[in-house]
């Protein structure tokens with residue numbers, strides 16, 4: 001059926017400070033899809049490409065230099081094959097035309113010219129053979145280059161991402177938002193971008209070589225430039241009147257409520273929702289709701305966007321383009337009528353083939369400019385992000401910078417001292433209007449054991465991360481207070497430290513329970529302090545302290561167990577029901593996951609933190625609700641063992657549970673709505689009538705307080 005077509009104009013919200021940059025976009029409805037197009041034709045796209053090219057070219061040049069330095073021996077062959085790839089068809093057609101002419105000559109004269117035919121056939125076959133050989137060789141070289149270039153990019157990307165958690169001078173939220181982290185180009189995508197660029201270059205070479213062939217043939221047979229012009233007509237008209245999603249700057253979104261409802265209902269039949277669906281007795285509802293949504297959807301096309309979009313092209317355009325495509329042949333026919341003696345069938349056949357070929361490739365060349373520009377941009381992003389990260393690295397990897405940074409490890413054995421002066425922080429791009437931290441003033445003395453409490457969302461984790469230098473305070477706008485927005489560590493502004501020395505003195509145990517996939521249990525623990533990664537004794541010792549030893553001994557492979565293995569595997573034709581099949585057993589082994597509970601994961605992650613203490617350099621321990629999934633015994637053991645490590649460390653705990661921690665804390669900071677509303681010891685805070693701490697404490701303690709005895713019944 002014909003998709004419904006509706007069109008209206010919309011405005012992309014322009015930034016207030018630059019209303020002139022306001023751009024228009026257009027929306028069209030195709031079946032269940034709404035498409036938002038920029039009002040931008042091929043002309044604009046080409047202009048953009050021409051404008052951007054000087055900016056993009058250095059990255060492309062750098063890329064070619066890199067490929068050359070990675071494989072100097074392969075590079076010339078690689079360049080030759082690219083050239084060959086583009087001109088291959090024109091060369092083949094040229095030799096085909098030679099052969100056809102010789103045959104035509106023989107037919108016309110009725111004489112078999114053996115040497116000429118053999119020569120032409122040999123040349124044509126030779127070219128065909130060479131072409132296959134080159135393709136095979138080119139493919140091999142390309143695969144080799146792919147390996148080298150992908151691994152080269154992978155290292156660049158990894159370096160950029162790994163440096164991305166450094167507090168970056170331009171970024172308020174450093175974690176995952178540094179310039180490096182902002183590049184989402186993967187090494188594979190980078191390679192594909194390079195392939196796209198090469199393909200585009202090859203398309204351009206193809207067009208040029210076909211054009212040269214057409215001009216050569218048409219001049220030879222009095223076709224002249226007019227014929228070449230006719231060959232261009234169809235692709236030029238086609239690209240200007242028809243749209244292809246691949247060449248548009250657009251967003252396609254499914255906006256049909258009934259289709260969305262149907263998809264949501266289909267999701268509910270997945271295994272993970274089975275238990276919920278049964279216990280909520282939803283089976284009937286799901287089926288009925290699906291039926292009525294499907295009825296409401298009616299005949300609206302729910303095909304994938306590309307087919308709905310293609311179907312919507314009007315037949316008039318298609319007919320016009322078909323006729324334009326036939327024009328070169330009509331022209332040849334006219335030539336034959338005008339000058340029958342000089343017309344060669346061989347040339348007409350080759351011209352016809354060549355013009356169809358040219359037409360297709362001119363379309364690719366005209367339509368592919370946006371893709372080409374995007375691919376060049378991807379390569380540029382990749383180079384620029386890693387360069388920017390290198391410039392912003394403050395961790396002393398740049399030797400001349402190293403000398404100017406403080407070394408936090410020098411005071412090993414002494415807990416860290418913190419001072420926050422009027423520190424505020426908002427998460428960039430957050431939908432929450434309030435600041436996550438608001439004007440915090442705080443002093444934490446060396447060696448103090450501090451507990452952070454407060455309601456959900458009060459800012460405890462954010463404050464802890466701020467102290468761990470994972471976030472930067474929002475810069476102060478106050479002209480009067482020059483010391484605002486500062487964090488001092490041991491009385492020295494935090495940015496004066498080499499980041500890597502700070503990291504070496506901090507241990508962080510959070511509630512996220514991250515088990516590193518693809519690493520064994522032992523490696524997961526050992527990565528807390530890599531020099532001892534293979535020290536079995538040490539691994540078991542820290543596992544014991546975190547209460548994880550029992551989990552490990554329970555595993556058949558102990559420390560070598562892979563909880564979350566990372567490897568690809570495929571099975572072909574091993575039937576599910578064929579239980580005796582020897583491969584089925586192997587398959588089962590591979591499929592069986594090693595399950596551990598949330599609490600067990602917490603223990604393993606805690607063991608990694610204990611491992612960090614082996615460096616002897618830890619001066620600050622930040623713990624964020626590490627026992628949320630632990631049983632009472634596990635929690636007691638973990639907290640006791642963490643507190644045993646107190647010597648020479650400042651410890652800050654975030655917790656919701658009032659008990660041992662709050663009772664023994666040197667300082668309790670009670671937070672509310674991004675502010676520290678109360679601070680002191682448990683004894684002090686509990687005295688504040690209507691205080692936030694007392695309120696939270698009472699809620700937890702009240703079920704354990706003795707109930708007043710019920711009055712005996714009078715009856």
Ligand SMILES: Nc1ncnc2c1ncn2[C@@H]1O[C@H](COP(=O)(O)OP(=O)(O)OP(=O)(O)O)[C@@H](O)[C@H]1O
Nearest residue numbers: 427430432436454455456457458459460461462463
């Ligand atoms: N990644 C984030 N992006 C945007 N806002 C965030 C992000 N993380 C936290 N927030 C917001 O910052 C505020 C403080 O959050 P934070 O996690 O520090 O609170 P919390 O006291 O640790 O809460 P909880 O007790 O639930 O762990 C909240 O309003 C929260 O919505």
